[in-house]
Amino acid sequence: MLPDRVRILLGLTGPRSLGVTPADVRFPDSTIALRASDHSRALSEPWLFNHCLRTYVWGALLARANRIRFDEELFFVACALHDLGLTDAHRFVDPTSECFAVEGARAAQVFATSNGWNDERSDRMSEAIALHLNVRVGLSHGAEAHLLHEGASMDVIGARLREIPGDVVAGVLRDHPRLGFRDGLVALFKEQARRRPRSRAAFLASVGFIGLIRASPLERVARSA
Numbered sequence: 001m002l003p004d005r006v007r008i009l010l011g012l013t014g015p016r017s018l019g020v021t022p023a024d025v026r027f028p029d030s031t032i033a034l035r036a037s038d039h040s041r042a043l044s045e046p047w048l049f050n051h052c053l054r055t056y057v058w059g060a061l062l063a064r065a066n067r068i069r070f071d072e073e074l075f076f077v078a079c080a081l082h083d084l085g086l087t088d089a090h091r092f093v094d095p096t097s098e099c100f101a102v103e104g105a106r107a108a109q110v111f112a113t114s115n116g117w118n119d120e121r122s123d124r125m126s127e128a129i130a131l132h133l134n135v136r137v138g139l140s141h142g143a144e145a146h147l148l149h150e151g152a153s154m155d156v157i158g159a160r161l162r163e164i165p166g167d168v169v170a171g172v173l174r175d176h177p178r179l180g181f182r183d184g185l186v187a188l189f190k191e192q193a194r195r196r197p198r199s200r201a202a203f204l205a206s207v208g209f210i211g212l213i214r215a216s217p218l219e220r221v222a223r224s225a
Contacts, residue, residue: 020164024064025057029072032115037082039111043087047179051155054176055079059151061164063143070143071074074121078128078148081108086188092195099199100192105130133200155187157212166221173222186213 043050056079063070082092085097085104089095097103105126112122128145131137137149154157161169189210192201204210 018060020065022057022167022168022175025060026072026140027053028076029058032035032041032112032117033073033076033104035066035079035115036077040080043063043084045087045184047181048086049100050179051152051181051185052080054172055082055151057151057172057176058145058154058164061168062150062154062160063147065163067141068139068147070114072149074125075128075144075147078108078110078125078144079151079167082129082132082148082152084108091188098196099130100196101133104131105128129224133164133204141204153220156216157209159215161217167193169221170224173218175190178222180219182213182216182219186210189213195209 027037040052044052056076059075060070060072060077062068081104083100084107085100085102090103091100092103092108094103094106095168097106108129109122109126112125113119117125124144126144128142128148131141131145132149132152134149137145139146150160154161154164189201189205192199193205196202
């Protein structure tokens with residue numbers, strides 16, 4: 001029998017057969033997870049903070065659907081902090097960084113080490129954030145890095161959205177609304193591309209990524225949720 005993921009890619013089964021529900025996702029409540037959430041909320045515009053939360057939910061749902069084991073705390077902290085490089089506190093602050101994902105990864109690593117994580121754990125989290133803007137991040141980079149990329153991609157352009165039941169998608173968007181996410185992200189991506197023409201953001205913008213953001217099917221779902 002073909003694995004569920006292969007059957008979906010071949011169009012042989014529908015996403016509802018995977019049976020994921022919002023109950024499959026829990027937000028960790030460890031001290032550092034709560035601090036990371038508060039830190040992200042304090043520095044981020046509301047639309048960006050909600051994107052961080054949805055990234056965790058989408059990634060966790062994909063993990064449950066595809067039986068990928070992951071470290072909930074590490075993954076949540078990475079999701080909560082993954083766009084620090086787009087916040088006013090960190091955007092274009094590091095002159096040695098050519099990419100907001102790297103800028104954010106460095107800021108997140110400082111946060112993690114100052115909150116008691118050892119170098120190995122904070123390095124894993126920082127690498128996941130630095131990689132998330134790549135076109136692809138495989139499981140070979142670790143479950144958390146893979147799921148951060150997949151969750152963010154789903155939220156930004158709707159990638160793999162058909163793997164999640166429609167009622168679950170609508171429920172997530174009601175719980176964590178987009179709040180002008182599309183327009184806010186497009187503006188920041190254009191700014192990144194203009195000011196950092198050698199960055200991954202500039203490359204993605206040059207190959208049509210901004211159009212994919214604007215055309216995300218999640219915008220339509222959000223309007224009807």
